[in-house]
Amino acid sequence: HHFILIGFCFAIFLSGGPIFDRQSAWAESPDLSRLESQLQSEPQNVKLRSQIAQLLSPLPDKQNKIIELLNPYVDEIELNSQMILAMAFHQTESFDDEVRVLKKVITKNESNHLTLYKLGIAYTKIGDSTQATINFRKSIKLQKNFRPAYEALLEIFQVSKNNYESRAILREMERHFGKDPEIYSHLCRLDSLDGYIDTAIESCQLAIKLDPEFPDNAVYLSQSYIDQRNEAKAAQILLKSARRFPQSEFVQRSAGEYYLNQKNYAVAQKYFIQALKVDDKSSGAQLGLALCQFEKGMYEESLISFSKACKLDEIAIDKIRESSGKLRLAKETEWSRKFSQQIYKCKKK
Numbered sequence: 001h002h003f004i005l006i007g008f009c010f011a012i013f014l015s016g017g018p019i020f021d022r023q024s025a026w027a028e029s030p031d032l033s034r035l036e037s038q039l040q041s042e043p044q045n046v047k048l049r050s051q052i053a054q055l056l057s058p059l060p061d062k063q064n065k066i067i068e069l070l071n072p073y074v075d076e077i078e079l080n081s082q083m084i085l086a087m088a089f090h091q092t093e094s095f096d097d098e099v100r101v102l103k104k105v106i107t108k109n110e111s112n113h114l115t116l117y118k119l120g121i122a123y124t125k126i127g128d129s130t131q132a133t134i135n136f137r138k139s140i141k142l143q144k145n146f147r148p149a150y151e152a153l154l155e156i157f158q159v160s161k162n163n164y165e166s167r168a169i170l171r172e173m174e175r176h177f178g179k180d181p182e183i184y185s186h187l188c189r190l191d192s193l194d195g196y197i198d199t200a201i202e203s204c205q206l207a208i209k210l211d212p213e214f215p216d217n218a219v220y221l222s223q224s225y226i227d228q229r230n231e232a233k234a235a236q237i238l239l240k241s242a243r244r245f246p247q248s249e250f251v252q253r254s255a256g257e258y259y260l261n262q263k264n265y266a267v268a269q270k271y272f273i274q275a276l277k278v279d280d281k282s283s284g285a286q287l288g289l290a291l292c293q294f295e296k297g298m299y300e301e302s303l304i305s306f307s308k309a310c311k312l313d314e315i316a317i318d319k320i321r322e323s324s325g326k327l328r329l330a331k332e333t334e335w336s337r338k339f340s341q342q343i344y345k346c347k348k349k
Contacts, residue, residue, distance in 0.1 A: 032056075046073050050081040053088075063088040067097075074101060079108060086118070095125035113143035120152055129156050144176055154186070163190050181211035192220035192227075200224040215245040219254040226258075234258070242271060249279040256288045265292040283312035287319060294323050299335045303342055310346035317346050 191200035256271035275285035290305035
């Protein structure tokens with residue numbers, strides 16, 4: 001997500017201007033070694049500490065030095081230096097300390113949306129999604145068109161699988177940013193997964209129109225047509241997408257799953273094989289292939305595929321157990337025993 005890159009790839013002073021200019025900082029500021037020498041004789045000189053920290057700020061390997069210079073004087077340094085200190089804590093992944101410093105900054109200037117956003121990012125880093133959400137919302141309230149805060153909020157709700165809040169944020173983004181393909185792709189997925197059939201079809205069709213090169217939307221559109229019991233339309237969309245996006249694991253696997261449900265095992269197998277060519281770590285495709293082979297009576301090949309699948313996802317064990325039961329009922333005693341042994345092997349992995 002690009003909003004994370006924005007967060008601390010650059011530092012912005014609270015007035016909106018840059019904290020430093022990399023080239024001019026070195027060209028116009030006093031010599032670093034002279035300042036450091038002066039600091040030795042005046043160790044309590046906060047202004048000197050801030051000047052040195054500003055010169056060191058662009059250098060990734062000097063962030064701990066900045067912390068050493070500024071942190072003991074965090075309540076005495078100006079806003080600009082507090083922001084440099086916060087950035088140093090961020091870059092050294094000391095996120096609790098970053099939160100501490102940014103909270104001090106905000107008490108002096110509560111109306112800066114960027115600082116609130118940065119505080120929200122820091123809270124996400126320490127796993128406090130509640131405080132992160134509060135600060136992202138404050139940032140949005142101050143600057144309605146600051147998209148990174150919306151995207152950060154959306155990520156929190158997606159991780160927690162809060163589809164209701166995700167949808168609310170996306171609709172708010174739609175109002176502020178218009179018909180954006182990324183927004184509609186998210187809405188397409190959410191509406192489809194939640195079974196809002198008519199809304200999903202509308203969102204997915206618009207998402208495809210806005211970005212025809214993003215393959216996932218077609219899968220969610222086809223799923224909505226399946227939910228609508230329009231199998232012919234769903235199959236048409238999946239076939240077209242599978243031809244158009246042979247390098248999309250999601251599209252190929254989804255086509256395989258569709259035909260597996262239709263009990264068309266030969267066609268389903270073809271798509272699962274292609275999905276595995278794209279991503280050989282696709283647990284869904286590996287399991288789908290195993291099920292196709294099993295239904296076609298290819299028990300040896302199926303057992304090999306099940307073995308690979310259970311290394312990728314434990315859910316394969318349940319499918320192996322089901323398959324073993326089917327073989328036992330079909331009086332395939334030897335194969336049933338081999339499949340049962342595979343369950344034991346999977347559990348040991």
